[in-house]
Amino acid sequence: METKFDMNEWRRIKERLKKKYPVLTDVDLSWGLTSRDGLLEMISAKLGKTKKELIDEIDSLEYSS
Numbered sequence: 001m002e003t004k005f006d007m008n009e010w011r012r013i014k015e016r017l018k019k020k021y022p023v024l025t026d027v028d029l030s031w032g033l034t035s036r037d038g039l040l041e042m043i044s045a046k047l048g049k050t051k052k053e054l055i056d057e058i059d060s061l062e063y064s065s
Contacts, residue, residue, distance in 0.1 A: 005058060007031065016061045021047060 005013055014029040028046055031039050044054040 013058055013061050017043070017058075023047075 010031055014031075017029060018024050018026075024043065024046065028043060029039075034042070040051050040054055040058075044051045047054065049057075
């Protein structure tokens with residue numbers, strides 16, 4: 001399963017992730033020098049989640065208000 005967010009949505013999603021997981025830094029959430037998959041793998045490893053768990057959470061953040 002792959003999430004469908006783009007760069008514009010990522011700006012909003014990363015702010016929500018930072019609020020939920022204060023351990024995440026701007027560097028952790030920087031999507032500039034890596035692929036979307038690479039970004040998701042780094043974040044999921046830091047949070048101790050599987051990539052699928054992280055994708056499911058991101059997808060739920062996209063559709064919440």
